[in-house]
Amino acid sequence: MNLKELARLLNLSQTTVSRALNGYPEVNEATRQRVLQAVKATGYRPNKAAQRLATGKAGSIGLVMPTGTGDGTDLHFAEFLSGLGEIAETNDVQLVIDPSRVGNEAMAFQRLAASGTVDALCLSYVRASDPRIDTLKSLRLPFLVHGRHVGSAPDYPFMDIDNCGAFRDAARLLLQLGHRRIALLNGLADLSFAARRHEGMGEALAEYGIALEEGFCQHTGMTEENGYRGTMRFLDMDEAPTAILCSSIVLALGATRAINQRGLKIGRDISLIAHDDVFPYLKPENFSTPLTTTTSSIRAAGARVAERLIGEAAGRKGLPQQEIWKADLIVRASTGPVPTRKRRGTGRHDEAAE
Amino acid sequence: MNLKELARLLNLSQTTVSRALNGYPEVNEATRQRVLQAVKATGYRPNKAAQRLATGKAGSIGLVMPTGTGDGTDLHFAEFLSGLGEIAETNDVQLVIDPSRVGNEAMAFQRLAASGTVDALCLSYVRASDPRIDTLKSLRLPFLVHGRHVGSAPDYPFMDIDNCGAFRDAARLLLQLGHRRIALLNGLADLSFAARRHEGMGEALAEYGIALEEGFCQHTGMTEENGYRGTMRFLDMDEAPTAILCSSIVLALGATRAINQRGLKIGRDISLIAHDDVFPYLKPENFSTPLTTTTSSIRAAGARVAERLIGEAAGRKGLPQQEIWKADLIVRASTGPVPTRKRRGTGRHDEAAE
DNA sequence: CGATCTATTCAAAGCGCTTTGGAGGAGCGC
DNA sequence: GCGCTCCTCCAAAGCGCTTTGAATAGATCG
Missing domain, CATH: 3.40.50.2300 (Response regulator)
Incomplete structure (x- = not known):
C-alpha cells in the first residue's frame, strides 16, 4: 500500500493525501478525516526511504558504536543508548548505529553523514585529544559530543558531566x-x-x-x-x-x-x-x-543528548550549545576517617609535596 | 556530489557509473578503474535513501531495543549488540534500533517493517510465550529470533543456546x-x-x-x-x-x-x-x-545472528533455519563435593521426591 | 455582473539511485 | 559485404514521497 494507491482509493490526488497526513492547513478538515480513516483501515505507512529522498530529512540520529574494545566500554554504552532510546522513541526517531572498529570511527561518521541516513550525529567516548571531533565539524550535519576534549576550550556543542x-x-x-x-x-x-x-x-x-x-x-x-x-x-x-x-x-x-x-x-x-x-x-x-x-x-545523559540532537535536527534554535552537569557526591559507608592506629603499612604519614 | 555529477565528470552515463560501482560485469575494467578513481577523489557516497528506494533493499537490519526495563537486560543487550555490530560492520550494514517500551514492541516491529528502513528483523529477549513472534511471522520480512519460545516446536528461524x-x-x-x-x-x-x-x-x-x-x-x-x-x-x-x-x-x-x-x-x-x-x-x-x-x-551469538540475517536479507538460501549452540561447562574452583560434616543446617540429607 | 479573493484540490517535477531495453561498434564466419 | 554475436555503454523509466505552481469552484465585492 503506497500513497498512490491510497489516493486512488480515496479519489484524491497524492498531493492532498500527503498534505492531509503531514498536517498542512490547506486541506479541508472533512477530507483530512477521510484520509485518516483510510490510513487506519489500510494500515498504510509512508515509505521512509522515499520520504528521506524527498525531504532530505532522515528521521533518525546516528551514533558510532565502538566495537570490540573489551575494556568495559560496552557497559556504559548500553546504558547511554538506553537513555537515547527513550527519548528517540517518544519522538518517533530511530537510532542508526554504525559499528566501527576503534580507530575507524572517522570513516564511519563520514559514511553515515554522506549516505544521508541520519539527521544528526552523536559522538561518545571522547578521547582527551580526539580527531573525530574535527571530522564531525567538517561534516555538514548537526552533532553533539558526549564529553569534551581536554586542553583548549571546546568550540563545538557538547554535553558532559563535571x-x-x-x-x-x-x-x-x-x-x-x-x-x-x-x-x-x-x-x-x-x-x-x-x-x-x-x-x-x-x-x-x-x-x-x-x-x-x-x-x-x-x-x-x-x-x-x-x-x-x-x-x-x-x-x-x-x-x-x-x-x-x-x-x-x-x-x-x-x-x-x-x-x-x-x-x-x-x-x-x-x-x-x-x-x-x-x-x-x-x-x-x-x-x-x-x-x-x-x-x-549516564542514561539521563543519553536522554538529554537525544533531546538536543532531535531538536537540532528539527532546526530548533536556541538550545544551549554546551552543557555541563554536576555530579552528586553521595556519602555512604565506604568512607570514613583515616585509620589512626596502623593496621598495615606505616599508618598516617603526610606526603608533602613541593 | 551525486551520481549524476560524477557521471558528467567522467563523461559517462549514470548507468555505467552505477554498474561500475556495483560490480556488474558489463563494464570495461578500464572504465571501472576510472570510476573508482573518481570516487576516491571526490569522496562520493551513494545516497542510501535513494538506493533503498530504487532497490527496495535497505542495507540495514533492525532490532527492537527494550528500553528501561531495569532488570539487567541492558547488560546482555549491549554485548549482543556488540556481536551484531562486528558482523554488520564488515558487511557494511547498519543497525537501526527502534527503542520501544516493553509491551509496545509489536508496534515497533510493524513500524520498522512498513517504513522499509530495514531488510530483516531480529527479536531478542524472547518470552516463554511471545506474541511478538506472531507479529514477526505476519510481516513480510526475513527475521531471526534470538532464543525461542517454550512449549510447541518453533516453526520460525531462530538461534538459541541449549x-x-x-x-x-x-x-x-x-x-x-x-x-x-x-x-x-x-x-x-x-x-x-x-x-x-x-x-x-x-x-x-x-x-x-x-x-x-x-x-x-x-x-x-x-x-x-x-x-x-x-x-x-x-x-x-x-x-x-x-x-x-x-x-x-x-x-x-x-x-x-x-x-x-x-x-x-x-x-x-x-x-x-x-x-x-x-x-x-x-x-x-x-x-x-x-x-x-x-x-x-552472547557476543558470538550476536555475530551469528547478524551473519544469518544479512545472508537472508541478501536472499541467500540454504542457511540453517534453526540453530542451537551447546554451552560449555567449565569447571573451576567454585564447585566441590558436598560438605560431609555439617557446617550450617543439617548437612547431608536426601530429599527424595515422588 | 464581471472581477477579485479564498479555500481546496490537482498535475507534474523532482529527490538520487537502479535497471530495463536497447544502440553502436568491433570481431567473426560465410 | 552481410548478418551475427559480443562487448560496452546509454537513455529513460521507475522506486514512493514531497512540493511547486496552477487550476477550479465558490464566495465576496465594487
Missing part, C-alpha cells in the same frame, strides 16, 4: 577525613573523562600541598579484573593508600574483592569512593559496604 | 559431587531462557529422584542485588541448599557477596555455578573463588 569537579569533591572529602595517601583507579588514560578526573583529584590534593603521584594512579579499562589487580598493587605498597577513588563501579567491584581478600574493612581500614553511572543491575548502595559515590546517570 | 542442556549438565555435575539440595537463581520467569534452564535443572534432579522445589527457585531480574537477596534467603533456610545455580554472572556476584558475608567458603561450604555470557568486564575466572560456569558468548 568529571573534574566530581573527583575534586570526592578527594576533598577524603582529605577532610584525614586521608593523605589517596589512590586512583581510573579508566584508560586517553579518555577525556579519565583525564579530567585525574585532574580534579590532583587539584584537591594540591590544596593540601600533596602531589598526586603516578604510582598511586592506574589507567586501565574499567573491568572488575583491573579493579582487583590495581587495588592489590596498591595494598602491597609499603606506604599503601588509605583511600581509593574508582572511575567506575565495576572497578570498585574488583577493589572490594581485593580489599575483602586482604581482610580489611572498607570504610574503616580503607576508604573507597567510586563514580557511579547508575546501572540498574549494580548499585553502590548494595555493596557489602555501601559505596560513597559521585553520581550522575 | 539452555536446558546447560543447566542439566551443571546440575548433574553438582549431583555427581553429592549435592542434593540445589537452588536456582534465575532470570525473570517469563523469559524463555529462564524457563529452559529451570527445566534442565529439573530434569537432572529428576534423574536422582529429586524434585525441584519452588522454594529453591528465584525468578528475578538479573541484578547483583537480587543475587544477594536470593542467596541470603537460601542461606537462611533450615535446610539450606549446598549448591546454587545462577542464570547470570551478575547474580553470581550478589551470591558471592552473600556467601562471603556469611563467612562461608565457596567451593567448600557451598558450590556455585553460573551461566556466563562472557562479559569482558566481569570474568568468572576472576572471582575470589573462580567460578564454574556454563559458558556461551
Whole structure:
C-alpha cells in the first residue's frame, strides 16, 4: 500500500493525501478525516526511504558504536543508548548505529553523514585529544559530543558531566577525613573523562600541598579484573593508600574483592569512593559496604543528548550549545576517617609535596 | 556530489557509473578503474535513501531495543549488540534500533517493517510465550529470533543456546559431587531462557529422584542485588541448599557477596555455578573463588545472528533455519563435593521426591 | 455582473539511485 | 559485404514521497 494507491482509493490526488497526513492547513478538515480513516483501515505507512529522498530529512540520529574494545566500554554504552532510546522513541526517531572498529570511527561518521541516513550525529567516548571531533565539524550535519576534549576550550556543542569537579569533591572529602595517601583507579588514560578526573583529584590534593603521584594512579579499562589487580598493587605498597577513588563501579567491584581478600574493612581500614553511572543491575548502595559515590546517570545523559540532537535536527534554535552537569557526591559507608592506629603499612604519614 | 555529477565528470552515463560501482560485469575494467578513481577523489557516497528506494533493499537490519526495563537486560543487550555490530560492520550494514517500551514492541516491529528502513528483523529477549513472534511471522520480512519460545516446536528461524542442556549438565555435575539440595537463581520467569534452564535443572534432579522445589527457585531480574537477596534467603533456610545455580554472572556476584558475608567458603561450604555470557568486564575466572560456569558468548551469538540475517536479507538460501549452540561447562574452583560434616543446617540429607 | 479573493484540490517535477531495453561498434564466419 | 554475436555503454523509466505552481469552484465585492 503506497500513497498512490491510497489516493486512488480515496479519489484524491497524492498531493492532498500527503498534505492531509503531514498536517498542512490547506486541506479541508472533512477530507483530512477521510484520509485518516483510510490510513487506519489500510494500515498504510509512508515509505521512509522515499520520504528521506524527498525531504532530505532522515528521521533518525546516528551514533558510532565502538566495537570490540573489551575494556568495559560496552557497559556504559548500553546504558547511554538506553537513555537515547527513550527519548528517540517518544519522538518517533530511530537510532542508526554504525559499528566501527576503534580507530575507524572517522570513516564511519563520514559514511553515515554522506549516505544521508541520519539527521544528526552523536559522538561518545571522547578521547582527551580526539580527531573525530574535527571530522564531525567538517561534516555538514548537526552533532553533539558526549564529553569534551581536554586542553583548549571546546568550540563545538557538547554535553558532559563535571568529571573534574566530581573527583575534586570526592578527594576533598577524603582529605577532610584525614586521608593523605589517596589512590586512583581510573579508566584508560586517553579518555577525556579519565583525564579530567585525574585532574580534579590532583587539584584537591594540591590544596593540601600533596602531589598526586603516578604510582598511586592506574589507567586501565574499567573491568572488575583491573579493579582487583590495581587495588592489590596498591595494598602491597609499603606506604599503601588509605583511600581509593574508582572511575567506575565495576572497578570498585574488583577493589572490594581485593580489599575483602586482604581482610580489611572498607570504610574503616580503607576508604573507597567510586563514580557511579547508575546501572540498574549494580548499585553502590548494595555493596557489602555501601559505596560513597559521585553520581550522575549516564542514561539521563543519553536522554538529554537525544533531546538536543532531535531538536537540532528539527532546526530548533536556541538550545544551549554546551552543557555541563554536576555530579552528586553521595556519602555512604565506604568512607570514613583515616585509620589512626596502623593496621598495615606505616599508618598516617603526610606526603608533602613541593 | 551525486551520481549524476560524477557521471558528467567522467563523461559517462549514470548507468555505467552505477554498474561500475556495483560490480556488474558489463563494464570495461578500464572504465571501472576510472570510476573508482573518481570516487576516491571526490569522496562520493551513494545516497542510501535513494538506493533503498530504487532497490527496495535497505542495507540495514533492525532490532527492537527494550528500553528501561531495569532488570539487567541492558547488560546482555549491549554485548549482543556488540556481536551484531562486528558482523554488520564488515558487511557494511547498519543497525537501526527502534527503542520501544516493553509491551509496545509489536508496534515497533510493524513500524520498522512498513517504513522499509530495514531488510530483516531480529527479536531478542524472547518470552516463554511471545506474541511478538506472531507479529514477526505476519510481516513480510526475513527475521531471526534470538532464543525461542517454550512449549510447541518453533516453526520460525531462530538461534538459541541449549539452555536446558546447560543447566542439566551443571546440575548433574553438582549431583555427581553429592549435592542434593540445589537452588536456582534465575532470570525473570517469563523469559524463555529462564524457563529452559529451570527445566534442565529439573530434569537432572529428576534423574536422582529429586524434585525441584519452588522454594529453591528465584525468578528475578538479573541484578547483583537480587543475587544477594536470593542467596541470603537460601542461606537462611533450615535446610539450606549446598549448591546454587545462577542464570547470570551478575547474580553470581550478589551470591558471592552473600556467601562471603556469611563467612562461608565457596567451593567448600557451598558450590556455585553460573551461566556466563562472557562479559569482558566481569570474568568468572576472576572471582575470589573462580567460578564454574556454563559458558556461551552472547557476543558470538550476536555475530551469528547478524551473519544469518544479512545472508537472508541478501536472499541467500540454504542457511540453517534453526540453530542451537551447546554451552560449555567449565569447571573451576567454585564447585566441590558436598560438605560431609555439617557446617550450617543439617548437612547431608536426601530429599527424595515422588 | 464581471472581477477579485479564498479555500481546496490537482498535475507534474523532482529527490538520487537502479535497471530495463536497447544502440553502436568491433570481431567473426560465410 | 552481410548478418551475427559480443562487448560496452546509454537513455529513460521507475522506486514512493514531497512540493511547486496552477487550476477550479465558490464566495465576496465594487
